[in-house]
Amino acid sequence: MSVGPKPGDSFPEDVVFEYIPWAEEIDGFSACGVPINYNASKEWADKKVVLFALPGAFTPVCSARHVPGYMENLPKLREKGVDIVAVLAFNDAYVMSAWGKANKVTGDDILFLSDPDLKFSKSIGWAALDGYKSHTGRWAIVLDHGKVIYAQLERSKNVLEVSSAEAVLGAL
Known part of the structure; x- marks a missing residue:
């Protein structure tokens, strides 16, 4: 992908994030799971x-x-055929x-x-530099069977317009 994905672009084949799968036995704050790779492309x-x-x-x-x-909008997203909703940040898997x-x-x-x-965020040009540190930008991407159908980056850090659940619902 070039700077900022666009509708019609294919999702890259090598996108791997980290996460800790939810499990009932690690639901409390004092219990931690083990971070694993999540092959988003697959x-x-x-x-x-x-x-x-x-x-x-x-x-x-x-x-x-x-x-x-x-x-709040998860049921409406499911009604629109969304199988997976995921949030991404630069924080490590334990914090997430x-x-x-x-x-x-x-x-x-x-x-x-x-x-x-920030491997993925940098690869699409949507990482942000805030003073001395880098972080994930605020954006939303909708994929349908590996193709981008919506991709929007917010105009600044504390703005929530084009990446909100409501904006995404409006585009579906």
């Missing part, structure tokens, strides 16, 4: 997927509006897992994925 090849990214777990806009918007727990997300309702080295 897992998403035959599915309709909403992948949204944000600057970081436990941050104001991300925690107050971005993730809650997807949680804890954030899922803090949001009371169970099972695979929303996958909390890690792009710790």
Whole structure:
């Protein structure tokens, strides 16, 4: 993909994130799972997927509006044929897992994925530099059987317009 995916682009064949799968026995904050690789290219090849990214777990806009918007609209996304909803940030898999727990997300309702080295975000040109540190930009991509059908990057860090659940629903 070039800078910023566009509708009609194919999702790359080598996208691997890290995550800790939800399990009832590790649902509490004091219990940790083991991070594993999540081969998004393989897992998403035959599915309709909403992948949204944000600057970081436990941050104001991300925690107050971005993730809650997807949680509230999950039934509507499912009605539109979305098989998988995933959130991506640069935080490590442990932090992303804890954030899922803090949001009371169970099972695979929303996958909390890690792009710790920003490999994917940088590959599409949607990583962000905020002062001295890099992080994931705020964006949303919708895939349908490996093809991009929606891809939008927010105009600035604390803006939630084109990557919100409502915006994605409007595009489906």
